Amino acid sequence: MAKAIREVYGTVLAELGEKNKNIVVLDADLSGSTKSGIFGKAFPERFFNMGIAESNMVATAAGLSTIGKIPFVNTFTAFLSTLGLIATRAQVCYGNLNVKLGGAYCGMSDAFDGATHHALEDMAIMRSLANMTLVVPSDAASTRWATQFASEHKGPVYLRLSRDVYPDLYAEDAKFELGKGAIVRDGNDVTVIACGLLVHKAIEAAEKLAQDGISVRVVDMYSIKPIDKELILKCANETGAIVTAEEHNIYGGLGSAVSEVLAWAGAGVPTEFVGIQDTFTESGPYKQLLAKYGVDADGVAKGIEKVLKRRK
Amino acid sequence: MMPLTKERTAELNELCRRFRIDVLKAVHGIQSGHPGGSLSVCEILTLLYQELLNVSPEKADDNDRDRLVLCKGHAAPMLYRNLIEKGFLPKDSLGTLRRIDSLLQGHPSNHIPGVEMPSGPLGIGLSAAQGMAIGLKLNNSTARVYAVLGDGELDEGTVWEAAMSAPKFGLDNLTAVVDYNKVQLDGTTNEIMPMRDIEGKWRAFGWNVLRCDGNDIQALYGAFEKAKNFKGVPSVIIADTVKGKGVSFMEGKSGWHGKAPSDEELAKAIEELGGEN
Numbered sequence: 001m002a003k004a005i006r007e008v009y010g011t012v013l014a015e016l017g018e019k020n021k022n023i024v025v026l027d028a029d030l031s032g033s034t035k036s037g038i039f040g041k042a043f044p045e046r047f048f049n050m051g052i053a054e055s056n057m058v059a060t061a062a063g064l065s066t067i068g069k070i071p072f073v074n075t076f077t078a079f080l081s082t083l084g085l086i087a088t089r090a091q092v093c094y095g096n097l098n099v100k101l102g103g104a105y106c107g108m109s110d111a112f113d114g115a116t117h118h119a120l121e122d123m124a125i126m127r128s129l130a131n132m133t134l135v136v137p138s139d140a141a142s143t144r145w146a147t148q149f150a151s152e153h154k155g156p157v158y159l160r161l162s163r164d165v166y167p168d169l170y171a172e173d174a175k176f177e178l179g180k181g182a183i184v185r186d187g188n189d190v191t192v193i194a195c196g197l198l199v200h201k202a203i204e205a206a207e208k209l210a211q212d213g214i215s216v217r218v219v220d221m222y223s224i225k226p227i228d229k230e231l232i233l234k235c236a237n238e239t240g241a242i243v244t245a246e247e248h249n250i251y252g253g254l255g256s257a258v259s260e261v262l263a264w265a266g267a268g269v270p271t272e273f274v275g276i277q278d279t280f281t282e283s284g285p286y287k288q289l290l291a292k293y294g295v296d297a298d299g300v301a302k303g304i305e306k307v308l309k310r311r312k
Numbered sequence: 313m314m315p316l317t318k319e320r321t322a323e324l325n326e327l328c329r330r331f332r333i334d335v336l337k338a339v340h341g342i343q344s345g346h347p348g349g350s351l352s353v354c355e356i357l358t359l360l361y362q363e364l365l366n367v368s369p370e371k372a373d374d375n376d377r378d379r380l381v382l383c384k385g386h387a388a389p390m391l392y393r394n395l396i397e398k399g400f401l402p403k404d405s406l407g408t409l410r411r412i413d414s415l416l417q418g419h420p421s422n423h424i425p426g427v428e429m430p431s432g433p434l435g436i437g438l439s440a441a442q443g444m445a446i447g448l449k450l451n452n453s454t455a456r457v458y459a460v461l462g463d464g465e466l467d468e469g470t471v472w473e474a475a476m477s478a479p480k481f482g483l484d485n486l487t488a489v490v491d492y493n494k495v496q497l498d499g500t501t502n503e504i505m506p507m508r509d510i511e512g513k514w515r516a517f518g519w520n521v522l523r524c525d526g527n528d529i530q531a532l533y534g535a536f537e538k539a540k541n542f543k544g545v546p547s548v549i550i551a552d553t554v555k556g557k558g559v560s561f562m563e564g565k566s567g568w569h570g571k572a573p574s575d576e577e578l579a580k581a582i583e584e585l586g587g588e589n
Contacts, residue, residue, distance in 0.1 A: 048481070056439045064446060066440075086470075087439065
């Protein structure tokens with residue numbers, strides 16, 4: 001099975017809203033796209049369409065949270081992490097307020113709309129804010145967990161969500177935990193630490209390379225902040241080479257987070273960074289964009305081959 | 313509507329006089345802070361905290377307490393002085409303003425007792441107040457929300473996003489006050505970014521617009537009462553004030569937006585305010 005991440009998110013949000021009357025949802029005129037409209041249809045009195053005004057939306061959510069509400073804020077990732085940033089930083093994070101940010105259409109998933117609508121910096125931005133928790137689900141089950149987790153966790157949470165359809169990776173009753181990653185495929189020669197879509201691309205690459213006798217471990221690092229230091233060090237130690245893979249600029253996101261852990265521990269191993277190579281992107285079909293910018297299975301495979309050569 | 317008694321008005325004016333001296337002493341003590349806007353907003357904050365707001369340290373977590381967001385966070389010293397008077401903060405704490413390891417940050421933060429929302433970056437306070445007002449309406453609370461804005465702050469676009477959305481949500485439990493002292497950091501508001509028809513702007517966005525002398529306790533009281541009784545949409549009070557009010561050499565001067573007084577200047581200011589050095 002495969003499900004659109006935004007659909008799962010919107011559906012779960014409405015389910016949570018049924019159980020918890022303190023959940024309120026805000027959107028900036030994109031509720032049909034982010035799927036927050038599913039909640040809006042079920043609970044119109046707790047749904048607030050703020051118009052195309054992201055800064056106002058996040059600050060309004062900050063105010064709502066002080067009254068005991070649990071606001072979920074929704075718009076495209078590219079706008080939430082930029083136009084919504086001042087209130088995210090100065091009110092939500094500095095005030096450690098109970099606001100949940102749903103960044104829809106992460107990476108290049110809003111493919112045809114082009115570079116302005118691709119979100120390749122949001123993890124760097126959100127990760128650098130004190131008090132922020134950052135989660136990137138990779139399939140329906142992890143999206144379900146992430147959304148429920150956000151509603152229960154006290155404090156700011158940023159969910160990096162995709163427009164895209166992801167294959168199922170986990171059983172419906174799989175257990176997730178903040179600050180943990182999961183080994184979704186075991187191997188001995190190298191570890192690919194990925195998040196979101198790239199977990200699937202890494203598994204594809206691993207399957208291909210297995211035919212050449214290369215044994216690739218794949219980690220789904222769904223919790224970016226806090227990050228699973230123990231697992232990163234264990235993988236570095238056991239496989240001796242790391243490839244990070246993310247639909248994000250190579251600066252500031254998952255690759256940086258993993259490297260920080262390795263450097264702190266003095267446990268550096270040859271590492272390659274699969275991601276957008278510090279460039280703006282363009283319009284096009286999603287698959288072709290992923291191929292052109294090196295963030296598909298071939299891109300991950302190239303990263304693996306490079307890092308293995310470097311290790312020799 | 314009962315007007316404030318003469319006695320109560322005199323008491324509040326006396327508080328304002330003392331608060332001005334205390335704030336200037338604190339800004340002088342650390343040689344950093346914003347005297348101009350703290351003095352202009354003095355009557356607005358003092359009337360709200362010492363007379364109108366249903367807030368107290370004992371009921372700090374009461375769901376039905378009134379809320380105030382000091383959107384123009386740089387007037388923090390006057391906010392803190394009011395919170396001291398209400399018993400939220402220790403009597404001698406103003407002297408710790410802006411000092412290392414002190415509770416009293418240069419701009420308000422919600423870890424300070426009595427402060428509901430961090431502020432400082434201009435433009436986003438009214439939106440936060442709007443969120444509070446929406447939340448209180450959802451809870452069927454009768455509590456009110458007050459947002460105190462600067463006039464320079466109206467340069468920020470987000471103010472107008474909130475100005476557009478608050479009437480949409482029928483937030484008659486929200487009152488915005490613009491401390492209209494007509495001076496910002498680099499010069500007069502007319503020089504830096506002309507406001508033109510300030511009342512007309514808010515009215516066009518759907519607000520009930522009131523105007524009064526913002527350094528006159530009685531006039532402000534009347535405006536707040538009118539705002540409270542207006543139903544259907546939020547009210548905004550354009551409060552005409554004087555930047556640096558009460559100190560002759562500071563009045564109307566942009567140079568005193570963010571500058572601390574010297575020893576001699578403080579002595580002169582205290583003398584003018586009828587205080588003791």
